Amino acid sequence: MNLQERDRAVNWHPYTQMKTADDAIPIISGKGVYLFDDEGNKYIDAVSSWWVTLHGHAHPYIAQRVSEQLNTLEQVIFAGFTHEPAIQLSENLLKLLPENQQKVFYSDNGSTAVEVALKMCIQHAYNQGKEKTKILAFKNAYHGDTFGAMSVSGRSVWTKPFGEMLFEVIFIDTPTSKNLESLKTIIKNHADEIACFIYEPLVQGAAGMLMYDAKDLDELMKFCRKQEILMIQDEVFTGFGRTGKLFAANYLSEKPDIMCFSKGLTGGTMPMGITTSTNQIFEAFLSDDKYKTLFHGHSFTANPLACTAALASMELLLNEETQQNIQRILEQHSQFSEVLQEHPKVENVRQTGTILAWEIKNDEQTSYFNEIGKILYNEFLKRGIIMRPLGNVMYLVPPYCITSEELFFIYTQILEVLDEF
Numbered sequence: 038m039n040l041q042e043r044d045r046a047v048n049w050h051p052y053t054q055m056k057t058a059d060d061a062i063p064i065i066s067g068k069g070v071y072l073f074d075d076e077g078n079k080y081i082d083a084v085s086s087w088w089v090t091l092h093g094h095a096h097p098y099i100a101q102r103v104s105e106q107l108n109t110l111e112q113v114i115f116a117g118f119t120h121e122p123a124i125q126l127s128e129n130l131l132k133l134l135p136e137n138q139q140k141v142f143y144s145d146n147g148s149t150a151v152e153v154a155l156k157m158c159i160q161h162a163y164n165q166g167k168e169k170t171k172i173l174a175f176k177n178a179y180h181g182d183t184f185g186a187m188s189v190s191g192r193s194v195w196t197k198p199f200g201e202m203l204f205e206v207i208f209i210d211t212p213t214s215k216n217l218e219s220l221k222t223i224i225k226n227h228a229d230e231i232a233c234f235i236y237e238p239l240v241q242g243a244a245g246m247l248m249y250d251a252k253d254l255d256e257l258m259k260f261c262r263k264q265e266i267l268m269i270q271d272e273v274f275t276g277f278g279r280t281g282k283l284f285a286a287n288y289l290s291e292k293p294d295i296m297c298f299s300k301g302l303t304g305g306t307m308p309m310g311i312t313t314s315t316n317q318i319f320e321a322f323l324s325d326d327k328y329k330t331l332f333h334g335h336s337f338t339a340n341p342l343a344c345t346a347a348l349a350s351m352e353l354l355l356n357e358e359t360q361q362n363i364q365r366i367l368e369q370h371s372q373f374s375e376v377l378q379e380h381p382k383v384e385n386v387r388q389t390g391t392i393l394a395w396e397i398k399n400d401e402q403t404s405y406f407n408e409i410g411k412i413l414y415n416e417f418l419k420r421g422i423i424m425r426p427l428g429n430v431m432y433l434v435p436p437y438c439i440t441s442e443e444l445f446f447i448y449t450q451i452l453e454v455l456d457e458f
Contacts, residue, residue: 039075041062048061067094067095069093069094070435082435083422085434091277092353092438096304099304106122106345107342112337112340122344125348135286144333145337146181146310147186150273150310152181153333157312158294159233161321172188172232173231174234175208178236179191179237181273184199187203189206189235217256220257224264228266231266246392255291262291268294269297276301278359278390303347303350304346307340308337359437366435366439381398391437392434396431397413405427416454422447422450
């Protein structure tokens, strides 16, 4: 049996209808922006392998650091024990975040980082004898696939089987200059029962790379602060340079109470989630009453290998070459977006930092299940490019090590496909 046959016999892939799906492509190695399959074909990873790979595949510096750590300490329970990589990572990350972020809680992926944040907010009220159990979130939100994260994500066919099991959420539109006052009215009417407001800043990724202005989010955050509503900023996707700055928070004057991170955190090397909080939230759990403890944990909390990968990735992110690359990608995307805007088959071109998105005009409704997505996916694979359209929404989220020539090749192939489609 070849790798595809062996895979089909035993594996169940994510977001995949296994009855009708094509066989998975066996990838045997990666280097920089490229992935190589078992037949010797190479593909440019134009979506950073679900948005996680910041510096390219098999980065030698991250690999070296993880290898050294592997020979020192691979795992230790994080209840009652600690270790240098976790301490150093927390110290380094907090220096980059808004100054009110002062505590770090480790988990293992984006969904669990969100689960921790939600539990912090709800128990924050509970520990103070307040009953605030409703959550405020944006329509079309996506925060993960565990039950809490699903609950605060937009209702869709993804969540329908579990509808009656999801907790109540107050959903509002993303803010604009036109709807801000109506959003404030909705919030004010429920302020006494809202434990927190959770949001993806600037870009709603899985919803189709929907983008909105920082100034409008700032205004909404300012209002939530006046209503004493805690704010959770989900930077799982937008963190670590994707928006052109280190974090979406760098575009905002208002500061969240809690922040969530994953994806690019380790440069795509290992799974890890982080939830940061203010001291004010942390202190609501300090008590002689043991029942006020935050009862949450994971077997691999603050795994030393993942912490080391994150430390190495953060070093690479902050060096001058990477920051110049991010700006170069941003500028190249901006120039290409002007070309896309003129194309008769394209609409709604939008960009935030290194994230470039556009929609293909067609008769079908814009949605994740639009068949055009699969057609385009396969067409780009033939051309040696991995793109994963969200229905008729196409996007680029490349690793920061991609060269100008490799980006130009992708742009050229996009235009060719559009002309032939």
